[in-house]
Each structure stands twice: as structure tokens, then as C-alpha cells.
Amino acid sequence: MTWREHLRNLALVCACGIALALLPSALSVYLRSFVLFTMMYVVLALSWNIISGFTGYTSFGHVAFYGIGAYACAILVADYGWFWLPALGVSAGVAALVGVAIGYPVLRLKGPYFAIAMLGAAEGTRVVVTVWDSLTHGGLGISLPSAETSMETYYAMLVLMLLTIAVAYAVGHSRFGVRLNAIREDEGAAEALGINATLYKLEAFVLSAVFPAVAGGIQAYKVLYIDPPSVFFVQITIAMALMSMLGGKGTVIGPILGAVLLYTAQELTWVNFPTAHLIAYGLFIVLVARFMPRGLVGFAIDRGWVRKGMVH
Amino acid sequence: MALLELRDVEAGYGSLQILHGVSLHVNVGEVVSVVGPNGAGKSTTFKVIMGFIRHLGGQIVFDGHDLVGRQPDRILGLGLGYVPQGRVVFGPMTVRENLEMGAYLERDKGKINTSLEYVFSLFPRLRERRRQLAGAMSGGEQQMLAMGRALMMRPKMMMLDEPSLGLSPRFVDDVFDRIVELTRDGLTVMLVEQNAARALEISNRGYVLELGRNRFEGPGQALLENPEVKRLYLGYDAAVHGPRGGEPAASS
Amino acid sequence: MGLGADEIVLEARDLRKTFGGIRAVDGCSFVVPHGKISGLIGPNGSGKTTTFNLLTGLTAPDSGQVIYKKESLAGLKPYQIFRKGVTRTFQITRIFREMTVLENMLSVTGLGVPDRVARERAAELIAFVNLGHLRAEYGGRLSYGQQKLLEFARALMTDPDLILLDEPAAGVNRTLLQHLLEHIHRLQEQGKTIVIVEHDMNVIMNHCDRIFVMDYGVKIAEGPPAEIQRDPRVLEAYFGRRRRADGAGPSQGAPRMG
Numbered sequence: 164m165t166w167r168e169h170l171r172n173l174a175l176v177c178a179c180g181i182a183l184a185l186l187p188s189a190l191s192v193y194l195r196s197f198v199l200f201t202m203m204y205v206v207l208a209l210s211w212n213i214i215s216g217f218t219g220y221t222s223f224g225h226v227a228f229y230g231i232g233a234y235a236c237a238i239l240v241a242d243y244g245w246f247w248l249p250a251l252g253v254s255a256g257v258a259a260l261v262g263v264a265i266g267y268p269v270l271r272l273k274g275p276y277f278a279i280a281m282l283g284a285a286e287g288t289r290v291v292v293t294v295w296d297s298l299t300h301g302g303l304g305i306s307l308p309s310a311e312t313s314m315e316t317y318y319a320m321l322v323l324m325l326l327t328i329a330v331a332y333a334v335g336h337s338r339f340g341v342r343l344n345a346i347r348e349d350e351g352a353a354e355a356l357g358i359n360a361t362l363y364k365l366e367a368f369v370l371s372a373v374f375p376a377v378a379g380g381i382q383a384y385k386v387l388y389i390d391p392p393s394v395f396f397v398q399i400t401i402a403m404a405l406m407s408m409l410g411g412k413g414t415v416i417g418p419i420l421g422a423v424l425l426y427t428a429q430e431l432t433w434v435n436f437p438t439a440h441l442i443a444y445g446l447f448i449v450l451v452a453r454f455m456p457r458g459l460v461g462f463a464i465d466r467g468w469v470r471k472g473m474v475h
Numbered sequence: 476m477a478l479l480e481l482r483d484v485e486a487g488y489g490s491l492q493i494l495h496g497v498s499l500h501v502n503v504g505e506v507v508s509v510v511g512p513n514g515a516g517k518s519t520t521f522k523v524i525m526g527f528i529r530h531l532g533g534q535i536v537f538d539g540h541d542l543v544g545r546q547p548d549r550i551l552g553l554g555l556g557y558v559p560q561g562r563v564v565f566g567p568m569t570v571r572e573n574l575e576m577g578a579y580l581e582r583d584k585g586k587i588n589t590s591l592e593y594v595f596s597l598f599p600r601l602r603e604r605r606r607q608l609a610g611a612m613s614g615g616e617q618q619m620l621a622m623g624r625a626l627m628m629r630p631k632m633m634m635l636d637e638p639s640l641g642l643s644p645r646f647v648d649d650v651f652d653r654i655v656e657l658t659r660d661g662l663t664v665m666l667v668e669q670n671a672a673r674a675l676e677i678s679n680r681g682y683v684l685e686l687g688r689n690r691f692e693g694p695g696q697a698l699l700e701n702p703e704v705k706r707l708y709l710g711y712d713a714a715v716h717g718p719r720g721g722e723p724a725a726s727s
Numbered sequence: 728m729g730l731g732a733d734e735i736v737l738e739a740r741d742l743r744k745t746f747g748g749i750r751a752v753d754g755c756s757f758v759v760p761h762g763k764i765s766g767l768i769g770p771n772g773s774g775k776t777t778t779f780n781l782l783t784g785l786t787a788p789d790s791g792q793v794i795y796k797k798e799s800l801a802g803l804k805p806y807q808i809f810r811k812g813v814t815r816t817f818q819i820t821r822i823f824r825e826m827t828v829l830e831n832m833l834s835v836t837g838l839g840v841p842d843r844v845a846r847e848r849a850a851e852l853i854a855f856v857n858l859g860h861l862r863a864e865y866g867g868r869l870s871y872g873q874q875k876l877l878e879f880a881r882a883l884m885t886d887p888d889l890i891l892l893d894e895p896a897a898g899v900n901r902t903l904l905q906h907l908l909e910h911i912h913r914l915q916e917q918g919k920t921i922v923i924v925e926h927d928m929n930v931i932m933n934h935c936d937r938i939f940v941m942d943y944g945v946k947i948a949e950g951p952p953a954e955i956q957r958d959p960r961v962l963e964a965y966f967g968r969r970r971r972a973d974g975a976g977p978s979q980g981a982p983r984m985g
Contacts, residue, residue, distance in 0.1 A: 338833060338842070345823055345834040352821035355783070356881065357809040357837035413825075490871070491898055512965070513771065513926035641749070641772050648970065669771055670967030699969070708965045709956045710928025 172332070180325050187317045197430060199317050199385070202324040204426045206378045207399070208406040208418035209331040214371040215404070216412035217340055218364060219347025220270065223400055224281030225375060227265075227288040228258045230394040232376025233383040234292055237305040240384065251319070251380040258376030259369050261288075266368040270361070282400075289395035304390030307383065316385040323381065327374045328419070334370070335415040343367055344413070375403075402426075409451050411460030420459055476539075478503045478632055478663055479524070484533035486523035492531060493519040495687040501632065501665050506658050508666040508674035508695065511684035512708045517667040518560055520684070521636050525557050526550055538631060552580055556630030560637045562617040566610025570601055570620055573609050577624030587627070594623040597656065615646030619653060632663040639670045651677060671708070675699045683707065736761040736889055736920045737813075742781050742791035744774075751777040752788070753944030759889075759937075764911065764921045766931040769941035770965050776893075778941065779924045783815040783891055784808040795889065810837040814887035818894040820874040824867030828858055828877055831866055835884040845884075852880040856910065872903040879907065889920045896927040908934055932956060940964065 183202070187195050207229070215221045232254035239245040239253060269280045292299050299305070334340045345353040346360050354360050383389045402425070410421025428447065433440045455462045477500035486494040493516045501507045509517050522528045524535055526547045535542040540553055551557070565573050574594055578587045595602035598619045604612065609620055618638055625633060635654065639647045647670070655677055658664055668674035675681050678695035683704050691704055698704050737759040744752040752774045759765050769775040780786045782793055784805045793800040800808055823831050832849035840848075853859050856876040861869065869877060875895070882890065892911070896904050908930070915921055925931050931938060932952040940948040940955060942964040948955060955961050 338836075341826070341830050341834050342836060344826055344830070348823040348825060349821050351785075351805075352817065352823070353834065354805040355785075355809060355815060355817075355821075356835045357806045357885065358834070359804075359806045359836075512928065637771075651970070668967075672963075672967035672969045674967070676969050705962055705966055708928070709962060710930075710932040 169336075176325065176328055180321065183321050184318070187314060192313060195313055195317055199320050201423055201426045202320045203378050203382065204402060204406055204422040205324050205419050206320070206327045206374050207403040208410070208422040209327050209415075210371045210374040211403040212371075212407045212412060212414075212418045213331060213334060213343075214364075214367050216407055216414070216418070217334065217343040217347065218367045220364065220368070221274070221278045221404070222281040222371075223278045223404070224283070224285030225371065225403055226395055226397060226400040227281075227285040228262065228372040229375040229379040229382075229399055230285075230288060230292065230391070231258050231261055232379030233389050233394040234299055234305070234379075235376070236380030237307055237383040237389050238298065241305050241307045247380075247384045248319075251377050254376045254380035255373045258372045262369040262372035263365065266365050266372075270364045270368060282397075285395065285397070285400065289391050292395070293391045299391075302390065304388055304393075305383075307387045309387065312385050312387065316381050319381045319384075320378070323374065323377055328415075330370065330374075331418075332415050334367075339363075339366075347413075402429075405448060407458075409455075409458055411458030411462075411464075414458075414460045414464075417458050417460040424459075477501060478538060479665065480534070480536045481520070481524070482534040482536075484520070484523060484535060485531040486519055486528055487531060488528055493687050494523065494531075496533065497684065497687065497689055498533075499682045499689070499692070501663060503631075503663055504658070504661055505679045506654075506664045506666065506677055506695075508668055508671075508678040508681040509684060510668055510671040510674055510681060510698075511690070513669075514686060515684040516687040517669075517684060518636055519687070521557065521634050521665075521667055524550075524634065525555070548580065551628060551630075554628075554631035556625035556628060556633040558621045558625045558633065558635045558638065560640060562614060562621050562641070564609040564612075564617050564620050564624070566608065568609055569606050570609055570612075571605040573620055574601070574624055574627055577627030580628065590627045590629060593629070594626050597626070598623050598653065613646070614642050615649050618642060618646070618650050622650075622653065622657075626657075630662075632665060633657065634665045634667075636667050637669055638666070639668060639673060647673065671704075672699060734761045735759070736796060737782065737922070738792075738794040739778065739782065740792045740794060742778060742788045742793070744777055744781060744786065744788050746777075750944050752781065754791070755941065755945050756791075757939045757946050757949060759920060759922055761920050762915065762918055763936040764915050764923065764934060766935035766938040767922060767924045767941065768926075768928075768931055768938060773941040773964070774944040775924055775941045779815075779891065779893060782922070783813065806837070809885070809887075812885065812888045813891065814882040814885065814889070815891040816875075816878050816882050816893055816895065818897055820871070820878045822866040822869075822874050822877050822881070824865065826866055827863050828853060828866065828869070829862045831877055831881055832884060835881060838885055848884060848886075852883055855883075856880045857906075872899055875899055875903070875907070879910065883914075887919070889922070890914065892921065892923045894925055895923060896925055896930050904930070 183198065186198065190198065211222065211225050235254040235257045236247060236250040239250040240247050265284050269277060269284065272280050293301050334343070342353065342358050342363055345356070345358060346363060350360050379394060406421035406425045407418040408421070409425055410419065411417025429444065432443045436443060457465065479501040481497060481499050483496045483498055484494055485492060485496055497516065497520060499509065509520055511517055519528065523530055524542060526542065526545055530543050537553060537555060542550055565576060568576070574591055575587065578590055581587050600616060601620060601623055604616065609617065612620065622635070638650050638654065642650065651673055654664060666674050666678065675695040675698050680693065681695045681698045682689060683691040683698060685707055690707060691698060691701065735758050739755055739757050742752050742755045755774065755778055767775050767779065777786065781788050784800060784803055795811060795813060823834065826834070829849060832853060833845060838845050853862055856879060858873060858876055858880065861873065866874065866877065895907055899907065911921055911934070923931065923935065935952060938949065938952060938955045939946055940961050947960050947964060948958045
């Protein structure tokens with residue numbers, strides 16, 4: 164990757180950012196929401212990709228961080244009268260701490276064991292949140308004070324998405340990313356080359372936890388009401404994983420592409436085929452897994468259309 | 476006519492060729508050993524006979540049947556018994572169940588029971604431990620179980636891949652005693668062994684392989700006493716270097 | 728480096744390791760001399776691979792110590808041992824297949840030098856093993872021999888003092904092997920200490936200054952190649968020993984009958 168290529172990518176992202184920034188006033192509330200959700204899924208897919216794509220530790224429980232972020236923000240805004248933006252900061256902080264707490268033991272597990280442990284962690288988090296009702300209002304959920312939040316949350320999500328893209332890009336094109344890849348390829352060999360795998364994995368894990376948490380916080384402020392089942396929604400984890408895999412695990416553009424395509428497809432099928440929506444979705448997953456297991460970008464790389472490589 | 480014959484056999488794994496034209500034969504009732512230093516291709520010889528790896532050239536004929544291209548289970552059905560390296564027994568199953576697995580291809584319950592009796596008579600300790608889990612037995616007992624299992628199909632010839640590997644000297648004695656006993660019943664035995672001395676001393680004939688090629692062959696005793704054979708093991712490349720400070724000591 | 732020739736760089740002190748009831752290493756001790764090429768050999772099951780793994784920190788000993796430059800390596804993880812200047816290669820190459828040659832080289836950490844210097848060193852080493860033209864090629868697309876060279880070069884990124892090679896000759900054709908051995912000798916001339924675990928006797932006997940022979944988990948002999956080749960204990964370890972004089976066996980030439 165030459166400097167020129169980096170600049171080109173930067174220009175591309177800026178252009179998209181500006182376009183998206185100018186968009187909302189021209190859109191209906193529904194479409195504005197749609198774009199916001201798409202951006203949110205870009206954030207989620209890119210984050211998931213850091214631990215699962217680059218590092219090779221496939222997590223089935225990342226929705227835990229999304230939920231934690233949503234709750235942290237909601238509690239502070241609803242019960243303590245905080246302004247929502249600093250509350251998002253706390254969302255990030257809490258997610259980082261929980262990330263370390265969960266990550267340290269769970270990252271010792273490999274492959275499917277890690278995936279399932281994360282699933283358990285997500286469910287466990289949901290249960291804790293439901294039960295700790297003195298803090299979280301348990302099953303009743305939290306209602307945030309009414310406000311017209313559509314525009315603010317749109318811009319917040321846009322900023323978050325650009326930030327996430329920047330971080331994912333930085334990881335993907337740095338020595339840090341090379342080492343995460345090394346861990347994914349062969350952890351034992353990586354260790355024999357001086358890579359402190361435990362530390363690197365934990366760093367990647369925390370990084371992958373923070374952005375979904377902020378996204379959750381923004382979401383809470385947008386819909387103004389959350390409860391455990393709505394934020395600890397396992398479909399969110401599945402979506403993150405699928406989008407990243409569809410686009411191309413382990414690349415930077417892959418999850419972005421996957422999120423946009425899959426979310427759009429999801430919305431279109433839901434709107435047009437409300438009953439068949441899940442079937443269509445399922446079929447889609449099967450087809451992708453069968454014919455493009457390395458995702459769209461992986462497919463392009465295999466065909467030589469795109470050059471894969473982070474450090475040249 | 477030989478029971479088993481290999482002529483100029485070439486074989487390998489993927490792009491790596493291990494055997495570069497190995498020839499040998501085993502006559503009915505013989506004990507033949509295939510020995511050689513590490514990397515000689517001894518185990519590979521068995522694997523290509525059994526059809527586990529890619530055959531690249533040459534002929535393999537057993538009891539008049541061409542083995543090239545056949546599936547392993549068909550080859551077993553022709554009367555070849557194979558005891559793989561490393562005492563491969565089914566740990567969570569009992570001794571009896573392991574033996575029954577050996578007769579997997581046999582449908583006739585009566586024949587299975589007869590075979591079971593035969594194996595138990597050869598290996599009384601297995602009879603004693605028939606209800607024990609295979610995983611709980613000692614190395615030597617597991618090796619006998621592996622041999623017993625191969626015998627369940629009443630093969631015409633047994634191929635034993637490194638029976639002494641990983642066994643303490645006491646068990647090695649035991650196992651080799653059993654092998655000798657097997658031959659007394661007229662079974663033909665082919666042995667691949669790291670412990671060349673042991674194998675050759677119970678063999679009628681032997682082949683010494685090096686890097687996938689034949690190097691020496693002859694009566695077991697003759698090979699045992701041949702200093703050239705021993706030199707092969709310790710890297711004496713006679714073609715390139717002169718004698719290295721004297722003859723290696725003869726083995727005891 | 729602070730060490731002169733003939734000084735000790737690596738010491739295995741009464742190492743023991745048991746795996747599920749089997750005493751793989753049963754009190755193994757030896758001292759690797761500085762600046763020489765040493766060989767660690769032994770028949771299958773002798774414990775040499777386990778010993779090698781103990782030396783590189785891949786496994787921890789049950790008892791005994793590994794001492795490197797007068798410091799014990801006990802309790803250190805592989806990445807820490809690596810950072811102390813001990814490097815190893817693997818018998819079956821473990822290069823990163825989905826990463827390019829250059830990325831493989833740059834994945835090494837603990838160099839403590841700026842990025843630019845690291846890249847220079849990577850380029851030098853890639854040239855040292857004649858893989859320069861393949862620097863942007865994926866590891867997985869290299870031939871086996873090229874992968875071995877890559878792993879070798881990668882292990883040298885930190886300019887280690889002690890290099891442990893796990894069966895470098897395995898699966899390698901004679902030309903490439905000659906190539907590798909030349910590199911190894913060049914490294915030794917630069918003052919590095921090398922330990923090779925090998926099965927290929929020709930490699931060991933013709934290229935090692937000192938040889939340690941293991942059997943049944945202990946060291947049974949050590950010395951220069953000429954001595955080892957004449958040592959009856961070594962021959963017995965590899966060739967085996969006949970049974971006691973009363974052992975039963977077929978008489979030569981008699982056909983077997985039922």
C-alpha cells in the first residue's frame with residue numbers, strides 16, 4: 164500500500180462521509196432511520212471483524228457489548244440526568260472494562276469453544292441486566308425522556324462509523340494487524356516469534372467491544388426505550404458475523420460492503436416479503452456459505468481482481 | 476511363488492516421494508523384517524501395500540491379487556492383517572469390543588467367536604482383561620490387543636509396523652515372544668522395525684532400506700552381523716568419506 | 728556478547744518431563760558450547776523432541792532447569808524466551824500461509840527498532856535466503872523448500888544468539904539442504920550458537936562440532952562425530968540390541984511350517 168493508495172482511500176471515505184452528512188435533511192424519517200441502521204451495522208461488522216476476522220477468534224456473543232453500551236447510556240440519561248454524549252463515553256469505558264474481564268479467561272479457549280463461551284457470556288450479561296433491576300429496571304426496561312433525536316443520533320452514528328472505519332483501517336494496515344493475522348494463522352508459531360498472544364488478543368478484543376457499545380448507546384437514545392430482549396438480541400450477533408463474513412472476514416472493506424448489502428437486502432425482503440423474509444434470508448446465507456465462503460472480497464482476491472495485503 | 480511381492484514400488488505423500496523403487500518378497504511361512512534408519516521408508520512400504528497412500532509406480536501382488544488401486548478394506552478382506560504403528564486401540568471400548576471391531580468385515584457370528592477363542596488362546600492376558608477398557612491397559616498389553624485385533628480376520632499374513640515403538644524393554648521381549656509364537660502356527664509375518672537387532676534375530680530374511688531404496692538384503696542372521704548395515708545407521712557415507720578413525724564396534 | 732569460545736551458552740540441567748505416564752525425558756543434562764554447531768540426536772521415542780521443546784519453552788519441565796546465558800528460563804513463555812535471543816524453527820514449517828513473505832518477516836516482534844530498520848533487516852534476510860523475488864508472494868504459494876527458507880529467515884529477524892533448528896533436513900532435497908547448511912555455517916562463523924535436532928545422520932556427522940545422543944529420556948553419549956560413530960552405546964540405541972543369549976528365534980534358513 165503506497166501513500167498514494169492510502170490517500171485515495173481517505174478521499175473515498177471523506178467523500179462518503181460528506182455525502183452522508185448532507186443526506187438526512189433530504190430524507191424521510193423512515194429512510195433516515197434506514198441509513199442510520201446501515202451505518203450502525205457497518206460499525207458492528209467492522210468491530211466484530213477485528214477479533215473474529217483479523218485475529219481468528221470467532222465470537223458469537225458480541226451483542227453483549229452492544230447491550231452494555233445501550234444500558235450504560237440509558238441509565239445515565241434517564242436516571243441521572245446526564246447529557247447523552249458524555250454518557251456514550253461511559254458506555255465505551257464500561258465495555259472496555261467488561262471486555263477485559265470477559266476476554267481474559269475466555270480468550271484462552273480456541274475455535275468453537277470460544278464461540279460458544281461468548282454466546283454464554285452474552286446470555287449471561289442479559290440475565291445479569293435483567294436481574295439487577297435496582298440499576299437497570301430489569302424487565303420493565305428504561306424509558307428515556309422524550310426528545311426529537313432523529314437528526315442528532317444520525318450524525319452521532321455517522322461520526323462513530325467514520326471513527327470505526329479509521330480504526331479498522333489502521334489496524335488492518337499496521338504491524339499490529341500483521342501480528343493479529345499471525346495469531347490467527349498459527350498462534351504457536353506467532354508466540355515463537357515473540358508475539359505475546361495473550362496481550363494482543365485482549366487488545367483486539369477490547370477494541371472490538373468499544374465501538375458496538377457506543378453504537379448501542381446511540382441506539383438507546385434514538386428509540387428512547389430499551390429492555391433486555393430488545394438490546395441483547397442474538398440476531399444482532401448473527402448479523403454482525405454474517406455481514407463480516409459475506410463481505411470478507413479479515414479485510415477492511417469486506418465488513419463495510421457486507422453490512423451495506425446485507426442490511427439493504429434484509430430491509431427489502433422484509434418490506435416486500437414479510438412472511439418469507441426469514442426464509443429468503445436463510446437461503447441467502449446458505450448460498451453465500453456454499454459459493455463464496457471467503458466473502459465477496461475474498462472471492463475478488465481469489466480471482467486476482469483485488470490485491471490483498473496490508474504491508475508491502 | 477511368493478505370498479507377497481513388491482517390484483520397483485514408488486510411493487509418496489502429495490508432492491513428496493518417499494519410495495523410489497523398492498522391491499521385496501515374502502514367502503509363505505516366513506518372517507521377514509524391513510529395517511533401516513529413520514526416513515528409510517519402512518512404514519511407507521506398509522502404507523502403500525495397504526492402500527493408505529499414493530502409489531506412484533511398480534507392482535504389488537498379494538496371494539495372486541494385484542493390490543494397486545484397491546481400497547484398504549478390500550485388501551484386508553484378501554487376507555492381509557495390519558497392525559499400525561503406535562498401538563492404535565479404541566480406548567473407550569473394552570478389550571472384547573476392540574477384538575470384535577477387528578472382525579468387522581465378518582458377518583458370521585460363529586466365525587467371530589472362533590476367532591475370539593483363537594486370539595484368547597494366543598494371548599491369555601487378553602482373555603483375563605476382556606472386559607477392561609483398552610485405554611486402561613499397559614503399553615505392552617495394548618500392543619498385544621492391536622495384534623489380536625488384526626488376527627480376528629484370520630489373515631494369511633500379518634504386517635506389524637514398529638511393534639516395539641514406545642515400549643519398555645520388558646514389554647518388547649513379551650511382544651517379540653508372541654510374534655515368534657504366531658509364526659509357529661504357520662502364519663507369515665512381515666515386520667517393520669526400528670529396533671533392527673531384535674527384528675533381524677527372529678527373521679528368516681530381512682531387507683535394509685535407506686532413503687526409499689533397497690540397500691541390503693539376505694538372511695536375518697547375516698544382516699545382523701554385517702558391519703556395513705550398522706554403518707548405515709550412523710551416517711557413514713562410504714562413497715564420499717574414507718573410514719572414520721576405525722571400524723565401528725560390532726554389536727554384542 | 729560477553730562470552731568467549733568454549734563458554735556455555737545453554738545448559739539443560741536434569742530435565743524431566745512425563746506425559747501421561749510415560750517418562751519422555753528422565754533426567755537429561757548437557758551443556759551446549761558457545762559458537763559451535765551442536766547436534767541432538769536419538770532414535771524415535773528417545774525424548775529428543777521433547778527435550779528440544781523444553782529448551783525452547785514450548786513445554787515446561789516437570790523438574791530440572793534450562794539455563795541460558797546463566798539465567799534460568801523457568802516459567803518463561805515462548806515469546807519471552809524468543810525475546811531473550813533464543814530462536815527456533817519447526818520440523819513442519821509453520822509459516823503464515825495467508826500472509827506474504829514480507830509480512831511473515833515483519834510479524835516478528837520484540838525487535839526494539841524503528842519500522843524502517845525492521846524492513847531493512849527483513850529485506851536483507853530475504854536476500855540472504857534468495858527469496859527476494861518472492862517478497863510479495865503469499866506464504867502458502869511457496870514451494871516447500873522455499874517455505875523452509877522463509878521460516879529460517881524469519882527466525883533470524885532478531886539476530887538471535889542461539890538458534891535451535893528442528894529437523895531442518897526433513898522433506899528437503901539435497902540441493903536445498905546444501906544451501907541451508909551453508910547458511911548455517913555462515914551463521915556459526917558470525918559467532919552464533921546452533922543446535923540441530925536431526926534424524927539425517929549424514930547432516931549431523933558432517934556438520935556438527937559436538938553431538939549429544941539421547942535414548943530413553945537421558946543423554947547416553949556426547950562428543951565429536953568421530954567418537955559418536957564409534958560408540959557402541961550409540962549404535963545400540965539406533966540399531967537395537969539382541970535379546971539375551973537364551974532368546975528364542977528361528978534357526979537361519981529353516982522354512983517356517985505350521
